[in-house]
Amino acid sequence: MAGNEELFNAIIKGKRKDVIAIVQAEIDAKANVEEILMESMIPAMREIGDRFTRNEVYVPEMLIAARAMQSGLDLIDPLLADTGHEPLGKVAIGTVKGDLHDIGKNLVAMMVKGAGYEVMDLGVDCDVSKFEEAVDNGAQVIMLSALLTTTMPYMKEIVDHFKGKGSSVKILIGGAPVTQEYADEIGADGYSSDANEAVTSVEQALA
Ligand code: B12
Incomplete structure (x- = not known):
């Protein structure tokens, strides 16, 4: 059961304006935005994926749900923004080549930024040269x-590229199909399954 069922349903149905209104109302009521994210918004994306698997919805429905979700995230973003202190470190994030999914990436970027790091968002469909830059x-x-x-195998290409030339850059990986086993197998420096844990992984990588 979703935390805010109205919000959960609005995302699933791709009702962007409703999502904006509900999230704004929650923000105005000083609700805990992380709780809204974890209990209503992320579960809605999981549900739309499950419905896609069951052939109950198709790509257009996934797309409008994603747009509605992103509108909600855009409202939450400033609330998680950093505190104006000197950045703790510099991080770049991108979705790998061939892959256009960006909601999870955007969420991780928001959380890492909120934890005090400077985040360069490289966008989607990033080849190795973008990370190199x-x-x-x-x-x-x-x-x-x-x-x-x-698109997961492309992560290995990126790891091989940087490790192959002895770069000291730390490489963290994530995304729904990615696992700790896969991270170990390709020699990545870290993995995490969600945006909160991703912050811990960054802290550990830079420790
Ligand atoms: C929305 C969506 C889309 C949207 C994307 C819009 C957008 N702007 O992102 C659209 C409609 C464009 C789309 C297209 C496609 N999709 Co799609 N999509 C989804 C869906 C429903 C939700 C993804 C999402 O946003 N989840 C919510 C976020 C918050 O979760 P997340 O991304 O997992 O991120 C979290 C963690 O993984 C982690 N994380 C993420 N990245 C990183 C990075 C690091 C470093 C770290 C540490 C952590 C981390 O933290 C995040 C926050 O907690 C998923 C279903 C699902 N259950 O994942 C399918 C899904 C991923 N899509 C799928 C498919 C098949 C496709 C298409 C091939 C469909 C088609 N036939 O065209 C295309 C591919 C397009 C392309 N080239 O990329 C399949 C993939 C199957 C597979 N095994 O590969 C899924 C699983 C659906 C399904 N059940 O079959 N999709």
Whole structure:
């Protein structure tokens, strides 16, 4: 059962305006935004994925749900924004080549930014050269996101590229199909299954 059922249903149905109104009302009521995220918004995306698996919805429905979700995230983003202190470190994040899913990546970026790091968001469909450029610009940690089993192998290419040339950059990976076993197998420096844990992984990588 979702925390805020109205919000959960509005995301599933892709009702962007309703999502904006409900999230704004929660913010105005000083509700805990992390709780809204974890108990209503993320479960809604999981539910739409399950319905897609069962052929109950198709790509257009997933897309409008994703847009509605992103509108809600955009309202929450400033609340998690950093405190104006000197950044704790420089991090780059991107969804890997061939993959256009960005909601999880955006959420991780928001949380890491909120924890006090400077975050360079490289967007989606990122090939190795985009990450290379970020490292050249000072990124100490690169975070790779993949939502498709077909794009996960590209993470290994990126790890091989940086490890192969002896780079000291730390590489963290994540996304729904990614596991700790996979991270170990490809030699990534860390993995986490959600945005909160991702912050801990960044802290550990830079410790
Ligand atoms: C929304 C969605 C879409 C939207 C994406 C819109 C957008 N702007 O992102 C659209 C409609 C475009 C889409 C397209 C496709 N999709 Co899609 N999509 C989804 C859906 C329903 C939700 C994804 C999501 O946003 N989840 C919510 C976020 C918050 O969760 P998350 O991404 O997992 O992120 C969390 C963690 O994983 C972690 N994390 C994420 N990244 C990182 C990175 C690091 C470094 C770390 C530490 C942690 C971390 O933290 C996040 C927050 O807690 C999933 C279903 C699902 N259950 O995942 C299918 C799903 C991923 N899609 C799927 C498919 C098949 C497709 C298509 C191939 C469909 C098609 N036939 O065209 C295309 C591929 C397009 C492409 N080239 O990328 C399949 C993948 C199956 C597989 N095994 O590979 C899924 C699983 C649906 C299903 N059940 O079959 N999709």
